Amino acid sequence: MSEYHKQLFAGFLGLLYLIVGVAALIALVVPDIKLFELFGISGDPAMGFVLVVIGLTLISGFFELSKKIHEGVAYLHVGIGLALVFGMIWFLSVGAEFATLAIFEGEEITLEMIREAIVPQLYLAVIALFGFIAWGKEFSAGLLRD
Amino acid sequence: MKKTISVALTGNPNVGKTTVFNTITGSRQHVGNWPGVTVEKKTGRCEYADTSIEVTDLPGTYSLTAYSADEVIARNFIIEDNPDVVVQVVDASNLERNLYLTMQLAELGRPVIVALNMVDVAEGRGDTIDEKRLSELLAMPVVRTVGTSGRGLDRLLETIIAVAAKGEKHTHTIGYGDEAEALISDLVRILDDDPALAGGYPLRWLAVRAIEGDSAVLALIEKSSVAGAVQARLQQIDLDEYEALLADKRYEAIGAILPQACTMCVRKMTGSDMIDRVVTNKYLGIPIFLALMWGAFQLTFAVAEPFMAGIEYVFGWLGEVVAGSIGNEWLASLLGDGVIGGVGGVFVFVPNIFILFLILSILEGSGYLARAAFIMDRLMYVIGLPGKSFIPMLMGFGCNVPAIMSTRTIEDDRDRLITILVNPFISCGARLPVYILFAGVFFGRDAGNVIFGLYALGIVVAILSAKLFRCTILPGESSPFIMEMPPYRIPTIKNAMLNMWEKGSMYLKKAGGIILIGSLIVWFLASYPAGVEYGSEESFAGMIGHLLEPLVSPLGLDWKIAVALIFGFVAKEIVVSSLGVLYGADEGSAALSDALLADPALSMAGALAVMVFVLLYMPCVATLGVIKKETGSWRWAGFSVLYGLVVAWILAFATFHLASYFLGGA
Numbered sequence: 001m002s003e004y005h006k007q008l009f010a011g012f013l014g015l016l017y018l019i020v021g022v023a024a025l026i027a028l029v030v031p032d033i034k035l036f037e038l039f040g041i042s043g044d045p046a047m048g049f050v051l052v053v054i055g056l057t058l059i060s061g062f063f064e065l066s067k068k069i070h071e072g073v074a075y076l077h078v079g080i081g082l083a084l085v086f087g088m089i090w091f092l093s094v095g096a097e098f099a100t101l102a103i104f105e106g107e108e109i110t111l112e113m114i115r116e117a118i119v120p121q122l123y124l125a126v127i128a129l130f131g132f133i134a135w136g137k138e139f140s141a142g143l144l145r146d
Numbered sequence: 147m148k149k150t151i152s153v154a155l156t157g158n159p160n161v162g163k164t165t166v167f168n169t170i171t172g173s174r175q176h177v178g179n180w181p182g183v184t185v186e187k188k189t190g191r192c193e194y195a196d197t198s199i200e201v202t203d204l205p206g207t208y209s210l211t212a213y214s215a216d217e218v219i220a221r222n223f224i225i226e227d228n229p230d231v232v233v234q235v236v237d238a239s240n241l242e243r244n245l246y247l248t249m250q251l252a253e254l255g256r257p258v259i260v261a262l263n264m265v266d267v268a269e270g271r272g273d274t275i276d277e278k279r280l281s282e283l284l285a286m287p288v289v290r291t292v293g294t295s296g297r298g299l300d301r302l303l304e305t306i307i308a309v310a311a312k313g314e315k316h317t318h319t320i321g322y323g324d325e326a327e328a329l330i331s332d333l334v335r336i337l338d339d340d341p342a343l344a345g346g347y348p349l350r351w352l353a354v355r356a357i358e359g360d361s362a363v364l365a366l367i368e369k370s371s372v373a374g375a376v377q378a379r380l381q382q383i384d385l386d387e388y389e390a391l392l393a394d395k396r397y398e399a400i401g402a403i404l405p406q407a408c409t410m411c412v413r414k415m416t417g418s419d420m421i422d423r424v425v426t427n428k429y430l431g432i433p434i435f436l437a438l439m440w441g442a443f444q445l446t447f448a449v450a451e452p453f454m455a456g457i458e459y460v461f462g463w464l465g466e467v468v469a470g471s472i473g474n475e476w477l478a479s480l481l482g483d484g485v486i487g488g489v490g491g492v493f494v495f496v497p498n499i500f501i502l503f504l505i506l507s508i509l510e511g512s513g514y515l516a517r518a519a520f521i522m523d524r525l526m527y528v529i530g531l532p533g534k535s536f537i538p539m540l541m542g543f544g545c546n547v548p549a550i551m552s553t554r555t556i557e558d559d560r561d562r563l564i565t566i567l568v569n570p571f572i573s574c575g576a577r578l579p580v581y582i583l584f585a586g587v588f589f590g591r592d593a594g595n596v597i598f599g600l601y602a603l604g605i606v607v608a609i610l611s612a613k614l615f616r617c618t619i620l621p622g623e624s625s626p627f628i629m630e631m632p633p634y635r636i637p638t639i640k641n642a643m644l645n646m647w648e649k650g651s652m653y654l655k656k657a658g659g660i661i662l663i664g665s666l667i668v669w670f671l672a673s674y675p676a677g678v679e680y681g682s683e684e685s686f687a688g689m690i691g692h693l694l695e696p697l698v699s700p701l702g703l704d705w706k707i708a709v710a711l712i713f714g715f716v717a718k719e720i721v722v723s724s725l726g727v728l729y730g731a732d733e734g735s736a737a738l739s740d741a742l743l744a745d746p747a748l749s750m751a752g753a754l755a756v757m758v759f760v761l762l763y764m765p766c767v768a769t770l771g772v773i774k775k776e777t778g779s780w781r782w783a784g785f786s787v788l789y790g791l792v793v794a795w796i797l798a799f800a801t802f803h804l805a806s807y808f809l810g811g812a
């Protein structure tokens with residue numbers, strides 16, 4: 001796939017992360033915004049910070065690629081990597097929480113709880129996963145060879 | 147009788163010496179993807195083809211000139227301990243730089259073997275290395291190896307045995323040109339007059355090192371009977387010029403050898419360089435680092451949860467069994483309050499500790515650790531410390547003992563001393579149980595943020611203290627940051643698991659050993675003199691606590707905490723186990739939580755003060771021991787205790803009063 005696709009992907013995903021990250025920071029100050037709740041965004045300084053960082057990394061990639069700087073793909077790959085790492089962290093955390101509830105506290109995991117666990121950190125990582133599937137091999141092969 | 151061959155493993159940092167050592171000897175020494183992991187010499191044995199081989203793994207070194215404490219260890223071993231065979235482990239993907247040391251080793255007149263390690267990386271990249279040709283050119287045996295998979299290690303052992311059997315000294319050295327050679331042979335002739343030197347050292351090497359101004363060699367000559375003659379000869383020349391000439395000649399020789407023995411692909415920007423552009427980016431570097439730290443932190447807590455619940459469940463059940471089935475009241479109290487209450491309280495945190503070490507190990511194995519040091523260099527410079535000092539800080543999150551040992555790679559003595567002295571403020575894994583307990587009880591949902599805040603406070607206090615030391619007792623310029631960036635690697639699962647297990651099991655052993663003993667002592671103090679109510683103010687524990695109460699009451703704490711803090715000096719987890727014993731919480735930590743919450747003497751502000759105090763108050767016994775060992779004096783160890791206590795008291799006092807004001811006291 002061409003560098004152009006990578007550029008578009010970096011810009012698109014980066015913007016999403018940035019918007020959602022900023023929203024999570026806004027939600028800190030302004031509670032109960034319906035639109036935010038719909039997307040599982042709640043006020044969380046740490047999470048907001050992380051999302052913004054991932055967003056900025058990807059957007060840097062977009063700008064470098066648009067300036068035809070080939071090395072800009074590194075921002076895309078690191079951005080995707082970070083997105084996946086944090087998606088995984090959230091997935092493991094929620095999994096652990098559910099396991100504790102179900103095994104030791106005898107609670108049932110309701111649909112509502114699962115819905116609440118689907119936060120931007122997780123669903124945006126799924127989008128990032130597509131990028132990883134498309135270009136991950138090429139990149140990790142390059143990393144090991146060089 | 148079988149023969150024993152002694153072998154030294156030397157080489158540049160991060161080339162895989164320890165990996166090779168572990169595979170050959172079956173040891174489990176620490177391996178990490180950054181330069182300076184090994185800072186001590188470690189010896190192991192292996193039997194191969196009826197021969198017993200004693201292998202010594204050494205810290206990495208770029209040349210035989212020793213600047214830092216770890217390099218001194220590496221060099222002294224090779225020169226003074228006279229190993230039968232020296233094996234230089236070489237990074238095949240970075241031959242040029244590695245061969246500089248080979249040139250120096252060749253001058254030692256010892257049998258040298260080159261282990262061409264990481265050939266998998268070089269091959270994967272498309273480089274071809276003709277090891278036969280290389281062997282001819284260097285006049286040393288060359289063996290291709292892959293430390294991680296063990297490929298070629300049998301051949302290495304065979305070669306070691308063959309070389310040792312021949313017992314030939316290596317005599318092929320590079321020529322430094324007529325003028326320098328004349329000087330060298332003059333010096334050799336002079337040095338030869340002292341039998342002590344001639345018997346113990348390769349003279350050509352001594353002469354070369356003397357010309358290069360090696361302080362250790364000059365000191366050696368100074369003490370010999372030929373000191374005057376050597377001085378006189380050296381004064382006739384411009385030493386700096388010769389020093390540069392010798393180095394040039396070595397690079398020239400390397401430049402001549404390399405193209406004959408290997409072909410390399412034209413090097414573009416490598417994948418590692420590309421990633422570095424991002425993670426060490428001027429603006430993004432620090433935010434990415436912070437985000438990753440937060441992620442690590444999140445994992446340590448969240449993922450441990452079900453495991454902790456499981457352990458708690460088991461100890462709760464044990465507590466019930468003990469309470470229900472043991473008739474003897476005394477024994478029931480000993481087992482229930484003392485053992486289960488104490489050790490159980492600490493055991494609950496084993497999952498956190500394991501995950502913490504797993505994450506640290508992945509961080510190390512990937513190569514990111516070296517980047518973190520690089521990113522922080524600018525900030526560290528402001529404090530007056532080199533970026534290298536940041537690595538011991540990060541390692542301190544695991545345990546301060548290895549962290550303080552890792553300062554050996556810091557060349558400047560004052561830089562190193564400052565780095566050692568501030569390390570105890572970095573919150574180690576043993577303090578985590580205290581935070582989880584108190585933050586969990588008093589701060590509920592905000593526990594995570596509170597704990598993150600404590601870690602940050604530790605770093606801030608460390609940094610401010612470093613600045614303070616720099617401005618007062620240990621003035622000086624910080625030396626520039628020089629550190630080779632290792633290539634990124636996917637951490638091997640085996641290594642990560644091994645590291646986790648080695649460190650984590652130490653925590654387990656501590657829980658079963660010193661913490662158990664500590665708990666029993668506290669139980670004894672809480673139960674006697676005979677006839678008093680368990681854990682009451684009339685018990686010995688109560689008496690000790692009351693003695694100390696005036697000191698801790700300004701911090702919003704009572705006598706029980708004072709007793710726990712005293713014992714926490716041995717190991718910080720004991721703070722938790724002591725409280726478990728004193729509050730008689732023999733049903734796992736859930737009960738301890740309830741007991742703490744119900745204690746009217748403790749408030750949210752008080753809980754914060756306890757955590758701040760435990761974070762800062764003094765290094766544990768093991769850390770104190772290592773401070774003494776690394777600084778060489780009890781003076782600095784004593785200083786770190788006093789300084790820690792003062793800082794902890796002041797900050798805990800401030801925390802308590804500020805928190806009381808904002809949180810409204812109790």
Ligand SMILES: Nc1nc2c(ncn2[C@@H]2O[C@H](COP(=O)(O)OP(=O)(O)OP(=O)(O)O)[C@@H](O)[C@H]2O)c(=O)[nH]1
Nearest residue numbers: 159160161162163164165182183184206264292293
């Ligand atoms: N691909 C590959 N990696 C290796 C090989 N040998 C070692 N490594 C990796 O290289 C890194 C450094 O290994 P160590 O054994 O710690 O190196 P060292 O020479 O002991 O390093 P210091 O003690 O810091 O001087 C680790 O990440 C190892 O997993 C090899 O043959 N191939």
Ligand SMILES: [Mg+2]
Nearest residue numbers: 163164183184
């Ligand atoms: Mg090593």
